[in-house]
Amino acid sequence: MALTPKLELRHSQTLVMTPQLMQAIRLLQLSNMDLAAYVAEELEKNPLLEASDDQPRADPPAEGGETNGVSVETPSRADMEERLGTDLDNVFPDDPAAASATAPAKGEIGPDAASWGPGGRGEDSADLEAFVSADTTLPDHLERQLGVAVTDQRRLIIGSLLIGMIDDSGYLTDPLEPIAEQLGASMEEVEEVLRVIQTFDPAGVGARSLSECLAIQLRERNRYDPAMQTMVENIELLARRDLGRLRMLCGVDPDDLADMIAEIRALTPKPGLAFGAAPVQIVVPDVYVQMAPDGGWRVELNSSTLPRVLVNQDYHAVVSGRMRSTEEKSYLAECLQSANWLTRSLEQRARTILKVASEIVRQQDTFLVKGIAHLRPLNLKTVADAISMHESTVSRVTSNKYLATPRGIFEFKYFFSAAIGSSDGGESHSAEAVRHRIRQLIDEESAQRVLSDDTLVQKLQDEGIDIARRTVAKYREGMGIPSSVDRRRAKRATA
Structure with missing residues (x-):
């Protein structure tokens, strides 16, 4: 068979994932906090985008003013203020705007003024909040104690590596052999440094198991006698409430066993959690569901979670008239295209969330009325077919989204079960x-x-x-x- 060059004409259909389409898909699965961060990043990069201070306008309802029999509305500013019981224009007392409004006049001394410098608390003086230290983390707390307890440089290095391997709960779950091999140290030396770390505050830190953690705390309290040691070594019996066998192994009477159990319960099984605890994040619902006067359900978007951006056409008109080079014109055209696409993507995202939420409410109407015992089995395909969308689109919409109902706040995925x-x-x-x-x-x-x-x-x-x-x-x-x-x-x- 001879190999010769030739030309062939073929027809085929392919789906091309443009950057704009990838952006729209990505926006669907972002939570409200991630979306706000993404929009803030776009506002910094794109000079044609600007944030809107106005409340988002209501999204157009589905055909006939309803979506699958569920009324669809977007709350107004007055409705949001009534629901929250506060004025949306209020700011926190520590907000710069509020601080400037309530600050004493120049030359006056406020009730909380202090004499730390000639500038007082003036606008140009240093902000004390900038000097407030962050929460102490467990590694930092242990490193400070290591610097006092150990002076040998070699052991300081070993101790720092061991502290880096301690998890947030205060446990050392990784084996010690890699550290010994990495530093060329003996296992005895590594274990000796670990025993020093186990004497640090909080008591029980650096333990390799629950039994060892409890034993360290009991030794510090001088309560690690043979009976207590036996209980700690057989802590799984206590977890299973097999008190008869545990009492027989420890060789104590029922009253002594009860006292020993009370001492165990007073210990801290995860000592590291006292440091660097992550702040509790309040769940902000994306959609509100309320009973309508006609007995149905009113589904409305939470406008406070919807970032509103506008394309500054005036600025574009001014700048475009001054562009000379091809690169400048290309950059400006790219910024305009990106800005327009972002605004359309945000509106499409809001409409899609509203359609999916409305269908979920329609499918789970009995749950909203009678409770969890009447939750219906539901899958993504059922919702996708009902609203004429692809199943993958519904899956992205239900990720990291929350629905506020009269029975509480639930994640969208909660309503989908086998x-x-x-x-x-x-x-x-x-x-x-x-x-x-x-x-x-x-x-x-x-x-x-x-x-x-x-x-x-x-x-x-x-x-x-x-x-x-x-x-x-x-x-x-x-x-x-x-x-x-x-x-x-x-x-x-x-x-």
């Missing part, structure tokens, strides 16, 4: 509703009649839920509920 068949041929049950029912049955059991997994299966089947024993065990373990044997021991111990 279906459990019905034993009587009726409607399927939601897996989340089945988990809730399992927890209810276990909470209602008594110490004399603890329900085994087989008994739970029988009770659920009597209620019309066709479920296997292994599924019940999986759901129970997923909710952190012990087995029937462990629950029986725990209930008898507290009876």
Whole structure:
């Protein structure tokens, strides 16, 4: 067969992911905080973009003014102020605007003034908040103690590496051999430095297991006697509430065992969590759901989470008339295209979130009225088909989005759960509703009649839920509920 050059004409269809399309897809799955950070970054990069101080205008509702039978609205500024019970123009007392409004006049001395310099607390003086130290982290706290306890340079290096391997809970879970090999030190030397770190504050830091953590704290309290040592070494028996066997191993009477358990409970199982704890992030809902006067549900976007940006056409007109080089004109055209696409992408994102939320509310109407026991099984394809969107688009929309309902704030994904068949041929049950029912049955059991997994299966089947024993065990373990044997021991111990 001869190899010769030739020309062929072929027709084919391909999907090209343009940068603008990739940006629109990315915006869909961002949370409201990530979206605000992304828009702030775009405002810095693009000179044609500017933030709008006005409240976002209402998104146009679906055809006929409703989306799948659910009324769709965007709250006005007055509605938001009424819901929040405050004026949206208010600022925090420590905001610069508020501070300037309430600051004393020049030459006056306010009630909280201090004499640290001739400039007082004037506008040009140093801000004391800039000198406030950040929260002390666990590694920093340990490094300071290491510098005092160890003077040898070689051991300081070993100690710094060990401190870097301690996790946020205060445990050292990685093996010591890599450090010894990396530094060319012996295992005895590394372990000796570790024993020094284990004497640092907080007590129990640097432990390699829960037993070692408790033992360190008990030694510091001078309470690590042979009986307590036996209890710590068999701490799994205490977790299973096997008090009879634990008392026999420790060789103590029931009263002494109760005192020892009380001492164990007074210890700190995760000493490192006292340092550098992350601040609690308040969940801000993306969509509000409220009962409408006609008995339906009103679905509206949370306008406070929607960043509003505008394209400054006036600035573009002024700048475009002064452009001379091709590079400048190309840059300005790129900025204009990017700005227009961002504004359209934000509007499309808001409409898509509203459509998905409205369909979720329509599908889970019974849950909103009667509670979790009536949560329906739902998957992404059902919602995607109902609103004529692709399943992957719905999946992105439901990521990191929250819905505020009369029953609380839920993540969008909470409403999607697998279906459990019905034993009587009726409607399927939601897996989340089945988990809730399992927890209810276990909470209602008594110490004399603890329900085994087989008994739970029988009770659920009597209620019309066709479920296997292994599924019940999986759901129970997923909710952190012990087995029937462990629950029986725990209930008898507290009876």
